[in-house]
Amino acid sequence: MTTAKTIAVIGGGIAGLTTAYMLTKQTQCDVLLFEASSKTGGWLQSHSVDNRYVHEIGANGVIPTPHTTALLKHLEINLVPASASAKHRWIWIDDSLHVVPHGIRSLLCNDLLNKRTVFRMLLEPLFRKKPINHETIHTFLAYRFGNACAQRLIAPWVTGVFAGDSEQLEFEASFPLLFDIAQQGSLLLGMRKHKTKERLSAPQGGMGKITQHLTEQLGDRVKTNTEITQIHWDNMGNLTLNTHDNCIDPDVVVLAIPSYQAAPLLLQTDSTIAETMEEISHASLVVAYVSYRKEDVPEPIDGFGFLSTPKSSINILGVVYESILWDDRAPKDEIMFRCMLGGSNNPEIIDQDDDMIGKHVHQSLKTVLGITNPWVQFDCYRYPQAITQYSPGHLDRIALIENRLPDNIYLAGSSWHGVSVNACIKDGMQMASRIVENHC
Ligand SMILES: Cc1cc2nc3c(=O)[nH]c(=O)nc-3n(C[C@H](O)[C@H](O)[C@H](O)COP(=O)(O)OP(=O)(O)OC[C@H]3O[C@@H](n4cnc5c(N)ncnc54)[C@H](O)[C@@H]3O)c2cc1C
Numbered sequence: 182m183t184t185a186k187t188i189a190v191i192g193g194g195i196a197g198l199t200t201a202y203m204l205t206k207q208t209q210c211d212v213l214l215f216e217a218s219s220k221t222g223g224w225l226q227s228h229s230v231d232n233r234y235v236h237e238i239g240a241n242g243v244i245p246t247p248h249t250t251a252l253l254k255h256l257e258i259n260l261v262p263a264s265a266s267a268k269h270r271w272i273w274i275d276d277s278l279h280v281v282p283h284g285i286r287s288l289l290c291n292d293l294l295n296k297r298t299v300f301r302m303l304l305e306p307l308f309r310k311k312p313i314n315h316e317t318i319h320t321f322l323a324y325r326f327g328n329a330c331a332q333r334l335i336a337p338w339v340t341g342v343f344a345g346d347s348e349q350l351e352f353e354a355s356f357p358l359l360f361d362i363a364q365q366g367s368l369l370l371g372m373r374k375h376k377t378k379e380r381l382s383a384p385q386g387g388m389g390k391i392t393q394h395l396t397e398q399l400g401d402r403v404k405t406n407t408e409i410t411q412i413h414w415d416n417m418g419n420l421t422l423n424t425h426d427n428c429i430d431p432d433v434v435v436l437a438i439p440s441y442q443a444a445p446l447l448l449q450t451d452s453t454i455a456e457t458m459e460e461i462s463h464a465s466l467v468v469a470y471v472s473y474r475k476e477d478v479p480e481p482i483d484g485f486g487f488l489s490t491p492k493s494s495i496n497i498l499g500v501v502y503e504s505i506l507w508d509d510r511a512p513k514d515e516i517m518f519r520c521m522l523g524g525s526n527n528p529e530i531i532d533q534d535d536d537m538i539g540k541h542v543h544q545s546l547k548t549v550l551g552i553t554n555p556w557v558q559f560d561c562y563r564y565p566q567a568i569t570q571y572s573p574g575h576l577d578r579i580a581l582i583e584n585r586l587p588d589n590i591y592l593a594g595s596s597w598h599g600v601s602v603n604a605c606i607k608d609g610m611q612m613a614s615r616i617v618e619n620h621c
Contacts, residue, residue, distance in 0.1 A: 194223025
């Protein structure tokens with residue numbers, strides 16, 4: 182066991198910031214956080230547009246888990262709950278919107294899944310085969326709940342979380358809590374025990390407040406515009422980090438950056454690790470914010486929004502009724518939608534120009550919600566390699582990487598241990614505790 186003098190965290194997204202912040206709370210070591218861009222936050226940032234709109238880069242809210250609640254308490258950040266109607270969600274399928282059932286009662290009287298499908302779903306406690314490593318989400322959940330449920334409910338849900346394909350993602354890596362419940366027995370019964378009373382919430386002004394507060398708390402420990410270009414270690418575990426114009430010798434390193442950005446840093450020292458990191462794929466996304474005058478939206482709009490299915494008639498993954506959820510995100514006389522396009526099944530959309538993306542968005546909203554008049558405001562953001570896809574073998578790849586890394590280099594964040602904000606916060610907190618235990 183060594184005494185750490187300097188801990189270097191690479192990456193100023195929510196995972197890196199949480200790790201660095203928790204380290205400062207638990208140890209006297211020097212903590213430095215290196216961020217390549219001019220601003221911290223990674224995917225968790227909020228933009229004010231014309232002082233009228235708030236656009237989230239990534240997550241627009243969180244249903245807080247105990248780790249997230251604990252971090253926000255440290256930071257003295259209060260969450261504002263989304264509109265109570267947020268639990269109402271829809272799926273666009275068979276050319277109409279269908280309510281997503283959110284409990285047994287609504288399952289029995291829903292119009293998304295027919296009686297036969299619902300009956301098959303309710304038989305799930307009888308289908309108790311344990312999930313096998315590397316099974317896809319589709320394979321395992323179609324076995325438990327039936328094929329129709331997997332196609333009409335689970336596939337769009339996976340699109341909503343990962344912008345990915347339920348037939349291409351590993352069940353165990355993507356949904357570890359569900360995997361654990363399924364190991365023990367029925368998902369239907371087990372999930373009821375894990376039902377949370379927490380609601381979708383966000384800080385006033387947007388999720389970026391969390392990364393902003395963390396950055397303020399870390400003060401001059403945060404080095405922006407500082408890209409780490411190489412990580413080297415020798416047989417004695419001595420670490421060296423290179424930037425474009427400098428060289429640092431920390432005692433411990435936390436890699437809180439996406440796998441495709443981490444791989445080149447390690448290539449010279451361990452090509453097996455770098456190649457394994459390169460195997461982890463990411464889905465690209467386009468996020469378009471579009472705002473209409475209230476009177477131009479003919480259907481009464483309420484709830485969270487809708488998702489589409491992989492073979493949908495509209496060229497859009499899903500739409501969030503952003504200004505219905507949060508009343509501080511757009512002028513009161515407008516309705517602002519957040520539209521997601523692209524994902525792992527339609528990556529080329531990212532190369533289309535704003536006009537074309539605007540057409541997809543407007544056409545989809547016309548088809549689904551009957552909007553015909555032009556928008557008041559439109560912005561679109563292209564995110565290459567935005568969301569990590571935990572394809573079959575993900576956990577084995579992570580195990581291989583972690584086993585080969587020296588014991589003073591740690592991984593944190595969405596490429597490795599969970600993509601959600603909750604998962605990144607939990608990972609950052611746990612990583613900080615492990616480092617304190619092992620090195621401080
Ligand atoms: C459009 C979108 C919508 C989402 N919606 C939700 C949602 O509703 N709910 C939810 O829970 N999650 C959501 N997510 C996922 C979640 O926001 C992300 O998984 C999470 O924010 C990732 O955090 P991170 O710290 O792991 O990495 P990142 O945010 O990717 O941060 C990594 C940081 O490292 C920096 N960096 C990279 N290379 C280097 C280097 N060599 N040297 C120094 N710095 C470097 C980058 O500039 C970046 O700032 C969404 C994501 C996206 C893209």
